[in-house]
Amino acid sequence: MSTRRPLALRVNRAEHELFAAPGDTLLTALRDALGFTGAKRGCNQGACGACTVLVDDEPVRACLTLAHECAGREIVTIEGAAGAAQALQAAFEEAGAVQCGFCTPGMILTAAAMLERTPRPSADEVRAGLSGNLCRCSGYRKIVDAVLRAAETGAP
Amino acid sequence: MSALAHLHRPATIEEAVRLLAAGDGERVRLLAGGATLVAMMNAELVDPAELVSLAAIAELRGIRALADGGLRIGAMTRHRETAAEARLAGAAAVLREAAARIANPVVRNMGTIGGSIAFADPAADYPPALVAADAAVEIAGRRGRRQVPAREFFVDWFATALAPGEMVTAVLLAPPAPGRGSYDKLCRVSGDFAIASVALSVAWRDGACERVGLAVGGCGPRPLHLDEADALLRSGRLGEAAARRAGELLAAAADPLEDVRASAAYRRRVIPRMVERAVAQARAQLEANR
Numbered sequence: 001m002s003t004r005r006p007l008a009l010r011v012n013r014a015e016h017e018l019f020a021a022p023g024d025t026l027l028t029a030l031r032d033a034l035g036f037t038g039a040k041r042g043c044n045q046g047a048c049g050a051c052t053v054l055v056d057d058e059p060v061r062a063c064l065t066l067a068h069e070c071a072g073r074e075i076v077t078i079e080g081a082a083g084a085a086q087a088l089q090a091a092f093e094e095a096g097a098v099q100c101g102f103c104t105p106g107m108i109l110t111a112a113a114m115l116e117r118t119p120r121p122s123a124d125e126v127r128a129g130l131s132g133n134l135c136r137c138s139g140y141r142k143i144v145d146a147v148l149r150a151a152e153t154g155a156p
Numbered sequence: 157m158s159a160l161a162h163l164h165r166p167a168t169i170e171e172a173v174r175l176l177a178a179g180d181g182e183r184v185r186l187l188a189g190g191a192t193l194v195a196m197m198n199a200e201l202v203d204p205a206e207l208v209s210l211a212a213i214a215e216l217r218g219i220r221a222l223a224d225g226g227l228r229i230g231a232m233t234r235h236r237e238t239a240a241e242a243r244l245a246g247a248a249a250v251l252r253e254a255a256a257r258i259a260n261p262v263v264r265n266m267g268t269i270g271g272s273i274a275f276a277d278p279a280a281d282y283p284p285a286l287v288a289a290d291a292a293v294e295i296a297g298r299r300g301r302r303q304v305p306a307r308e309f310f311v312d313w314f315a316t317a318l319a320p321g322e323m324v325t326a327v328l329l330a331p332p333a334p335g336r337g338s339y340d341k342l343c344r345v346s347g348d349f350a351i352a353s354v355a356l357s358v359a360w361r362d363g364a365c366e367r368v369g370l371a372v373g374g375c376g377p378r379p380l381h382l383d384e385a386d387a388l389l390r391s392g393r394l395g396e397a398a399a400r401r402a403g404e405l406l407a408a409a410a411d412p413l414e415d416v417r418a419s420a421a422y423r424r425r426v427i428p429r430m431v432e433r434a435v436a437q438a439r440a441q442l443e444a445n446r
Contacts (some may be wrong), residue, residue, distance in 0.1 A: 003161070021158065022162060023160035023163075023197065045199065046195050046263060046266075049262060059262045059265060060262065060265060063194070063198065064194040065194070066163060066207075069190075132261060
C-alpha cells in the first residue's frame with residue numbers, strides 16, 4: 001500500500017523536509033504536511049483554480065500535481081508572494097477585489113505569472129488569463145480592475 | 157486512500173514501456189501532465205498501484221523539425237507550447253488553434269498532447285484537429301515503434317488504437333503547407349469541452365486547393381470525418397454549395413450524445429452552420445491570396 005517516503009521540497013525559497021505517499025498531491029503536501037494553507041482545496045479536480053501555485057515560475061494546479069514530481073523545483077505559494085504577486089495583493093486590497101477570499105490566492109498567483117509574460121494586459125487579456133480561476137462570490141469585475149491596477153503601478 | 161505504491165520516473169521510452177508492460181492496463185498507468193489522470197484519481201475513478209511518470213524522458217519533450225520538413229511534437233509537449241508554436245502555420249495552424257482553446261491558461265501549462273489524445277475524449281480539442289490535419293501518431297511498445305494515422309488512432313469513446321503496453325510518443329505532421337488551418341468550438345463557457353467543434357485544414361498552391369481535411373468534434377464516439385466531404389470541398393474550391401453539402405453530410409453522419417451540454421438534435425443542427433462558417437473564412441483567405 002501507499003507508504004510515505006521522505007521528500008525534500010523547496011517552497012517559498014526555503015528547503016522543507018516531509019513524508020509523502022506516492023499518490024499525495026502537491027496540495028496535500030503543502031497544506032497538510034507543511035502548513036501552507038494559502039493554497040485552497042476547492043474542487044480537487046483542477047476546475048476551480050483555488051489551489052494554483054507557481055512551480056518554476058509557472059502556474060500549476062497543486063491538486064493535479066503529485067508531490068514527488070516536484071522535488072528539485074521552486075514552489076511558490078501565496079505565503080511567499082514577492083514581486084508582482086505582492087503588488088497584486090496590495091491592488092486587490094485597494095480595489096476591494098476580495099469578498100470571501102477563498103479564490104484570492106489562486107487568482108493572485110495566476111495573475112502574477114500572467115503579468116510576467118504580459119506586463120500591460122488589456123481587460124480582455126486579464127479575463128482570458130484568469131478564465132481558469134472561479135470566484136463564487138462572482139466579484140470578477142473588481143478582480144479584473146485590481147489586476148489592471150497592479151499592471152499600471154508595477155510596470156517599469 | 158489511494159493504493160498507489162510506486163511512482164516510477166524512467167529516463168527513456170524503452171524503460172517506460174518495460175514498466176508499463178509489467179502491468180495489466182489497470183494496475184500500472186502512465187502519468188503525463190496529470191490534468192486528467194490525477195483528477196480521476198482524486199475522484200476515485202481510477203486507483204492504479206503504480207504510476208510511470210514520463211516527466212524525466214527528454215525525448216518526449218518539445219517540437220522539432222524532421223528531415224523532410226515535417227514536425228514532430230513530443231508526447232509531453234504542453235498545450236501552451238503547441239499553442240505558441242510559430243511553425244504550426246498555414247494548413248497546420250489548425251493544431252495551434254485547437255491547443256489555444258483547451259481549458260484555461262493554467263491547465264494548458266500542465267496538459268500534454270500525448271496525455272490528451274491517449275485519453276481520447278471525443279469532446280476534447282486535439283482529436284478533430286489531428287484528424288483534419290491528417291497527422292500521424294507515433295507509438296512505442298515492447299516491439300519498437302510504429303505509426304498510426306490519426307484517422308485510425310481514435311476508434312471509439314475514450315478508445316484508441318493503442319494496444320495494451322503501448323504508449324504515445326509523438327504526433328507527426330507533414331511539412332507545413334501554405335493554406336489555412338482553423339479550429340472553432342461551440343461551448344457553454346470559455347474553456348469547456350465542446351458542444352460541437354469544427355477543425356479545418358486546407359493546403360493550397362497557385363490559388364487551387366491541394367488538400368482539404370475537415371473534422372467535427374463532440375458529435376460522436378470519435379472525430380467525425382468523411383473523405384467524401386473533403387473531396388467535395390476540394391473539387392468545389394471551398395464554394396458555398398460545396399460547404400453546404402459537406403455540412404449536411406457530416407450532420408447526417410453524426411452520432412451525438414444527449415448530455416448536459418446540449419441535445420443531439422441541437423448538435424446536428426449546429427454542425428452545418430459551423431462548417432459553412434469555417435469554409436467561408438478559408439474561402440475568403442484563399443481569394444485574398446489570389
